[in-house]
Amino acid sequence: MKIKQLTICVLICAFAFTSNAQKTTHFYLDSIARLNNLQLTYSEDLVNLQKTIYPTSDSMAFDDYIEMLALKYHLNIQQKGQCLIVTNPRAQTIKISGTLIDLFSGEPQPFAHISQQDWGTGSITNSEGEFELNIPSLLAGFKLDFSSLGYADTSIFIPKTDSLNLIIPIRPKPYNLNEVLVLPNGNTAEDLVRIASKRIKRNFHRKKAQMDAFYRRTGFRDSTFVQLIEAALLVEDKGIDMPTSTTKIKVIEVRKSQNYLVPMSAKYKWAYEKMEKMIHGGHRNMFYMAYNNPVRAYKNEWWYQPLTDYETFRYEFEGAMWLDTIKVYKVQFEYDALYPNGKRASENKQSFHGGYIYIDANDYGIHKMEYLFRLIPKHNNAKYGIKNGIIDQSVISYQKIEGKYYLKYISDIAPTNAKNFIFENPDADDKDKVIKHRQWAETLLVITNVVTERQERQRISNKSMLDHHENSYETNYPYNPDFWENYSMIKQKPLPGKAIEDLEWEKSLELQFIENSTSYVKD
Template structure:
């Protein structure tokens, strides 16, 4: 090989390395209030004229991977009550802090709104729901999304799953049962739950209906069944990701589904009161208080008793077009039996907690963020021995008695291109089982947008991984 050929190869390799090096730009940032310097949570950070983006955590921190094609573009930083900011991507360092200024409301604007015909919270919600079919996308779209599934007590993580999802939505005019979900990749899958085998076995048999309650209470051994079958049943029955996306919990998207929380009796089960008028990016935004109605709410989640709830929360709706921006929603025990159940079994006043954020793109509304939290009973105060007897002399640490599950989905990109959607539909086998771990793909995750953890969450995930690995080595 002569010198010229060798030089050409070296130059080509250098260009190839240079191209890879700048194939994307990763920025780590922190968003703060310009007045009190406190971190701002749930700030939208996205690439202008796209749906690619992320949100900040409770420490105001975020990480955003920017594809090569957008490096010459602009990122938008936006949060309710603050002035929207736009920054050139090529001017940003890999790590930076940014302060948002509060958006002031002029007195003339407030007077102009209040002097017009008064509108009630109920009327605003009625208009938002009437316009939902035209505001939400009525065409099919494909969402790339990041899932973080956590189960923890007050002290530590016991279960952590992080996955990349593909979610196909046929459009608002189609039934939610046509939504498809696929687990593309697994980032983490750590499971160190201490499950009460006796309790769960009894629960499994009760729900299967194979034995009477009297027969179930006689069971003194939690190991007579194939326990992997029992735990798999529990995971799919109560942690299934399809419950979030296709079921009742997706309360806005699936309002026409059977047993919908925001269904035909919405104004019997809820009271909506106009609380405050806000400004969001120079647009008028109604903040509506959600409180209990005359009737209680019943859920249908698997075979669990889920009756007798009352709602509280906040709903944010734009005045201009009645598009829903966000909903913060919780279900509290309302009936006597549900109050007793929540106090004795779960030690929690909030039984279901939902947060939904939406983003507008090409004049249509798409999902941006979805979180769901619920308490979970896996351990009793007294731990049973191998014979199924509870030793009342040994009590679990108070912080380890009660668990709760939190599932978060960040929609990192919305794809509306028909050809790309068809390719994905033909390619994917659409398996929504988040509990089946896939091999770690470093190249994939280096370029994928995720929800940034807080420092505490990162430590807890690290500790869980260490415990998991030490158990395996033992």
């Protein structure tokens, strides 16, 4: 007969104390099964029950305890007859897709946060406000939350079956117009940045954390998609007090399309690699570079440090805005180095090199940073912008978990590892060259899950850790189609229809993924 009294945890913990068995997931589930005269049933190929866990010692009923274990340790646990069946919830998923839009204007909301608090993971909308999620069916009936800077949070309940092409409106958060342009306590914009920088050690995590991450790199020639690289990564960050060089990354899965970018010449590639070595100390790995961010690297010696170099940057207060119930200050920064001719960089009216910092009005934590280096049309070299005059553009967003800030996502538009420009007349003088095509890359790194508890972290050994100097851009990796088919929660709307058409002009993406993996053997 099933145990209903609120002593099940006490019985299990007492048994754990007197037993020589390891306190693994299997131990606790087997104990529950035996206490209820059930047979524990599972497949070792589908679920790992040998992980050491530390569940709550609070007393609770059988059903509540099972639900707690399922949610906390990402399992699907059900009683069927005389069996306690444990399966992998990722194998049973609900697909949800749609677009997040402004309630009044109907404009899509790009890079908005999507989270499922009970499962402890999430995603973001893409650049068109679209999303596609594969959610464990275990979470049907739970809330899925959407949030975006300047908007009130909104939620939907996860349906029991697939729900596609949803339109989800999000309401703008009204400003208090009396305080929009008022600096707090008479501080200057620079003061706000100084306070935020000073409090980084207090606000951002100082203990080791592990993060599941999704990486996407898309190559473009004009408006045509010509390359796709996607990866599932495990990131181990030792905290804000430790050098960025201590970060470890483990590659879980990688898939690559054909690379249809027009490559650099051998001579230019040699020079490019030498420049990389000089700038990054030989550190060329695109996954490590993708994780690097200005808050995490605020102590690093570098020429571009808007959080700490107050002589080189100028700051202006842009006003206050809301992240749901959180008030944030928006500060513009601009590169303003003093040149040998006595002029400041900001006096150059032919470009903008700066961005914005969004600072929490309560604890001065940094919620978001935006970078932009753009040439205005009258610039002498304006034609050499890679996209609408942009030389480089990035957005870095942070999330707050249990009082500490962690990276949420980084999106970037930048030159690619190929020719940036294809000219109609490549042999002409630079001033006379006519650009026929532009090439650039857009990258995205999304943190989908953060694990802070020591006992729940996986160990990344030096052997399994990705080498900082490995050229992952050119290296092929194993390709596992089943993994990507069941990739849970973070499978955004993979690509617009045009991207698939562009990339599949010669052969299917699936065949390209196979051909660009270590498993491919040419006939």
